[in-house]
Amino acid sequence: MNAIDSSMGDNPASSVAIPSSVSALLAEETTIDPLSPLPSFLELMLVDATTSSGRAALSAALDATASSAATSAVAYRDGWKGRFLLAVARLGRRYRAEILLILTYAIERSCLHSKSICATASESVYSLKRSKLYPMTSSDGAGSSTTAYRSLARLPTHDKTRVALIASLGPYLKDRLDTWYQNARTREQMGMNEQEFFSQQQQQQQPLSPGSFDWRLQRKRTMEKIRSLFVLVYPYLHMTHEGTIVFYQWSYLVGRSVFYSPSLHALGMIIRRVTMADIQTQNNTKSLVQSSKELSKPKIEDAMKAARKLAGYGLVAAVMIGWASNIRTELHRRRQQWINESVSSQINNRAPNISLPVNSGAGIAVPPPQPPKVMLSANTPIQSLPLNKALCPLCRQTRVNPVASTSGYVFCYRCLVLYVRDHGTCPLTGLPCPESKLVRVYETEQEHDQ
Numbered sequence: 001m002n003a004i005d006s007s008m009g010d011n012p013a014s015s016v017a018i019p020s021s022v023s024a025l026l027a028e029e030t031t032i033d034p035l036s037p038l039p040s041f042l043e044l045m046l047v048d049a050t051t052s053s054g055r056a057a058l059s060a061a062l063d064a065t066a067s068s069a070a071t072s073a074v075a076y077r078d079g080w081k082g083r084f085l086l087a088v089a090r091l092g093r094r095y096r097a098e099i100l101l102i103l104t105y106a107i108e109r110s111c112l113h114s115k116s117i118c119a120t121a122s123e124s125v126y127s128l129k130r131s132k133l134y135p136m137t138s139s140d141g142a143g144s145s146t147t148a149y150r151s152l153a154r155l156p157t158h159d160k161t162r163v164a165l166i167a168s169l170g171p172y173l174k175d176r177l178d179t180w181y182q183n184a185r186t187r188e189q190m191g192m193n194e195q196e197f198f199s200q201q202q203q204q205q206q207p208l209s210p211g212s213f214d215w216r217l218q219r220k221r222t223m224e225k226i227r228s229l230f231v232l233v234y235p236y237l238h239m240t241h242e243g244t245i246v247f248y249q250w251s252y253l254v255g256r257s258v259f260y261s262p263s264l265h266a267l268g269m270i271i272r273r274v275t276m277a278d279i280q281t282q283n284n285t286k287s288l289v290q291s292s293k294e295l296s297k298p299k300i301e302d303a304m305k306a307a308r309k310l311a312g313y314g315l316v317a318a319v320m321i322g323w324a325s326n327i328r329t330e331l332h333r334r335r336q337q338w339i340n341e342s343v344s345s346q347i348n349n350r351a352p353n354i355s356l357p358v359n360s361g362a363g364i365a366v367p368p369p370q371p372p373k374v375m376l377s378a379n380t381p382i383q384s385l386p387l388n389k390a391l392c393p394l395c396r397q398t399r400v401n402p403v404a405s406t407s408g409y410v411f412c413y414r415c416l417v418l419y420v421r422d423h424g425t426c427p428l429t430g431l432p433c434p435e436s437k438l439v440r441v442y443e444t445e446q447e448h449d450q
């Protein structure tokens with residue numbers, strides 16, 4: 001049983017303090033057993049659950065932001081804004097795990113560093129804190145007998161950074177290894193038959209000399225060996241890791257250990273409840289900071305703090321805007337879909353046999369109607385259609401003042417008018433085409449150049 005000297009170091013103001021706020025009053029009341037300074041097993045399990053659900057929420061927010069960027073990129077089409085949003089969406093999807101790692105690190109770090117009570121984000125929700133446990137020895141008198149004891153202290157700055165790194169990097173690496181293992185295993189299972197086949201062939205072959213042209217094959221085989229080794233070893237590693245965690249939790253539950261997890265043991269930290277004195281000192285430092293702010297002029301530190309705060313608010317705002325725009329685009333899509341459905345149902349009601357193309361405007365491709373059949377005969381001046389669609393079928397030159405016949409084919413105005421005055425039909429389809437029904441075609445510059 002480890003003895004914890006809770007009166008050492010951590011509580012500078014050990015004199016009985018009068019609770020100044022309601023939260024301070026309640027903090028004292030919530031302590032189930034005033035003699036046990038450690039939080040219960042259930043509390044720490046809740047902390048773990050909060051951490052994982054917080055990660056899940058952050059990941060979902062990232063997903064929502066990426067997809068909303070992708071949907072708004074469609075609205076901008078080819079502009080630089082669209083390209084930028086598309087790049088953001090792609091980056092967000094591709095490096096989601098890495099972005100999550102950076103965000104969780106930033107959050108944990110700011111939580112650990114900013115307050116006078118050192119705790120990760122989810123620990124501070126349950127008003128818990130971390131303290132460093134130092135092993136100490138004191139020799140009494142002549143040094144004949146040394147007694148070992150431990151002392152508690154606030155976390156040093158480098159330990160805070162370490163905690164933030166472990167809290168963010170641990171789950172990231174775990175996720176990565178799990179996905180690698182899954183991929184490697186499926187590949188292993190798929191390539192099993194192939195491997196068996198090749199291994200039979202390999203025995204007959206000579207061993208490859210280094211530097212031969214088959215070095216690529218050799219490297220591939222080495223990679224495969226490493227992969228199969230990883231597939232073989234990883235379940236055991238995973239089991240050991242989980243087993244160690246369960247062992248630590250069990251030890252904590254039955255009161256054999258003060259460390260809830262192996263990482264806490266390695267860091268020499270314990271998680272404990274926030275004490276009255278902590279709240280008192282926090283309030284004191286707050287008022288001290290406020291008074292010093294009033295006295296002194298703003299410094300670089302203040303500016304840094306303000307910038308960090310602004311970045312935090314910016315992050316929250318970005319997440320909120322992402323969600324809002326996602327909902328807005330979803331609503332827009334639903335509305336458009338509803339309108340399309342009602343329009344098409346109206347058309348179907350009016351003429352059930354003919355399905356007219358509906359230009360939805362929402363990016364849904366509508367096939368154009370089939371062109372009328374071309375009827376080339378000996379008495380028409382056109383023997384074949386020009387391969388280049390930009391040319392006039394009559395004069396086989398680049399069209400001048402393009403005009404469409406009633407059939408929809410485009411000619412020069414001069415060519416078509418002269419033909420129609422003589423024949424009264426479209427030169428390609430032979431369908432009736434009076435001069436009054438010719439349609440002027442306004443081509444854009446780009447189309448004309450083609």
Ligand SMILES: [Zn+2]
Pocket residue numbers: 392393394395396397399400411412415
């Ligand atoms: Zn022409």
